[in-house]
Amino acid sequence: MIKFYRFIKTRDIIMKGIFLGCAVFAIIALLTICVFLFARGMPFIIKTGIFSFLTSADWNVSDPANASYGILSMIVASLYVTALSVAFGVVIGLFTAICLYKFCNKKAVAVIKQLINLLAGIPSVVYGLFGMIIIIPFLRDYISPTGMGYGILAASIVLSIMILPTIVCISLDSLNAVPKTYYEGALALGATKEQAVFRTMLPAAKSGIFAGVVLAIGRAIGETMAVIMVIGGSPEMPGSLFQSVRTMTANIAMGALEQTGETLDALIATGIVLFVFVMIINICFSLLKNKKEKRNGKRRI
Numbered sequence: 042m043i044k045f046y047r048f049i050k051t052r053d054i055i056m057k058g059i060f061l062g063c064a065v066f067a068i069i070a071l072l073t074i075c076v077f078l079f080a081r082g083m084p085f086i087i088k089t090g091i092f093s094f095l096t097s098a099d100w101n102v103s104d105p106a107n108a109s110y111g112i113l114s115m116i117v118a119s120l121y122v123t124a125l126s127v128a129f130g131v132v133i134g135l136f137t138a139i140c141l142y143k144f145c146n147k148k149a150v151a152v153i154k155q156l157i158n159l160l161a162g163i164p165s166v167v168y169g170l171f172g173m174i175i176i177i178p179f180l181r182d183y184i185s186p187t188g189m190g191y192g193i194l195a196a197s198i199v200l201s202i203m204i205l206p207t208i209v210c211i212s213l214d215s216l217n218a219v220p221k222t223y224y225e226g227a228l229a230l231g232a233t234k235e236q237a238v239f240r241t242m243l244p245a246a247k248s249g250i251f252a253g254v255v256l257a258i259g260r261a262i263g264e265t266m267a268v269i270m271v272i273g274g275s276p277e278m279p280g281s282l283f284q285s286v287r288t289m290t291a292n293i294a295m296g297a298l299e300q301t302g303e304t305l306d307a308l309i310a311t312g313i314v315l316f317v318f319v320m321i322i323n324i325c326f327s328l329l330k331n332k333k334e335k336r337n338g339k340r341r342i
Contacts, residue, residue, distance in 0.1 A: 075316075082310035085303065094310065100276040102296070102304045110307040112314065114278040118286040119318075121193050121279055122272070123262045126200035130257055133201065134208030135250065141209075142216045143224075143238050154213070161206040169270030172199040177271060185283040191273035194282040199267050204257040211256065215249025216242055248330065255326045259319060265290040289315045 086094055089110055097111025137157070141150050176198055181190030219242050227237035243250075273285025274295060287295075293308050293315075 078309060078313050078316060081306060082313040085306035085310045086313070089307075089310075095314070098276075098278045100292070102307070108304065110304075110310075112289065112292070112311055114276055115287055115289045115292050115311070116314070118193065118272075118279050119262060119288040119290070119315075122196045122200065122268065122288055123258060125193065125197035126204065126261045127254065127258055129197060129201035130204040130208055130261075131254055134205050134253075134257075135212055137205070138209050138212035138216060139238060139243070141213055142242075143234065154210070157206050157209050160202065165203065165264060165267040166270070168199050168203055169267040172196075172267065172271035180283065187281065187283050189283045189285070191271060191285050192281065192283045193272070193279060193286060196268050196272040196288075199271055200261045200264055203264065203267065204260050207257050207260060208253050211253030212246070212250045215246035215253070218249065219245045251326065251330055255323065258322055262315070262319060262322075263290060265294045269294060 094110060094112065095116070096113055097109070098114040099109045099111045100114065101107075101109045141153060145153065172195055177190035177195050179190075180192075180195055181188060184194075185192075223241050223245055224237050227241040228234070232240070268288055269291045272288065272291060274287050274291060275285040276287045276292065277284070279286045289311050293311055296304065296308050
């Protein structure tokens with residue numbers, strides 16, 4: 042019996058060490074990336090000037106002697122693509138999750154959910170090919186007033202499909218985590234099935250749904266390969282949904298293997314801006330979530 046307890050204690054110590062090692066590795070990896078980005082990118086930003094780097098839309102690296110580094114057009118394009126894709130994805134994904142939760146045949150729910158999960162396993166380059174072969178010709182021939190299929194709208198549609206598994210799965214899990222008594226109580230008070238879901242269950246699950254939206258935003262703003270294949274790639278200020286533009290991630294990927302010297306430092310500096318953007322988005326959503334939780338707590342009191 043003593044040997045058995047010693048074995049249990051030893052196993053617990055080993056597992057604690059493994060868990061601690063994994064946590065330390067994650068922290069070290071994050072710190073290493075931060076040090077690399079800021080050590081290589083900040084000197085360039087200081088040299089060029091942060092105001093000029095962020096507010097200029099002139100990006101020209103073809104002539105190293107007269108190169109100009111302005112990423113305002115890429116910042117705007119990234120925000121447009123992310124906002125549109127998340128808007129499309131959240132609406133479609135949330136209603137899909139609600140349908141699977143209470144308005145779909147129970148036998149079909151497992152099949153449909155598994156099919157949606159398969160979307161997460163498809164490589165991004167396949168999404169890009171799908172966008173080039175199907176979405177872009179359709180937009181060019183039937184919707185675009187300029188005859189251009191490449192652009193913000195095409196990239197947003199592709200990204201909205203890519204983020205669907207994240208939104209659907211997290212939203213559905215959040216709805217299933219709400220106690221069934223909430224739904225039954227709403228029905229007992231005279232609410233219809235739709236009212237019980239939309240006015241009772243959905244508000245109760247909003248914290249988890251909120252987390253799914255944040256993850257979807259991170260996926261959308263950080264996607265590269267699929268966006269490169271359908272957005273065009275011109276470093277111009279966006280003026281239309283059907284215009285060849287370039288996002289920050291696309292700019293880094295398109296030049297990282299070709300550029301050297303100061304231009305490479307400019308790409309790394311673009312990575313710093315992207316990193317700060319993601320961090321600001323996460324902090325804002327966390328603050329908003331905490332504020333809503335405090336407000337709800339006061340109401341309950």
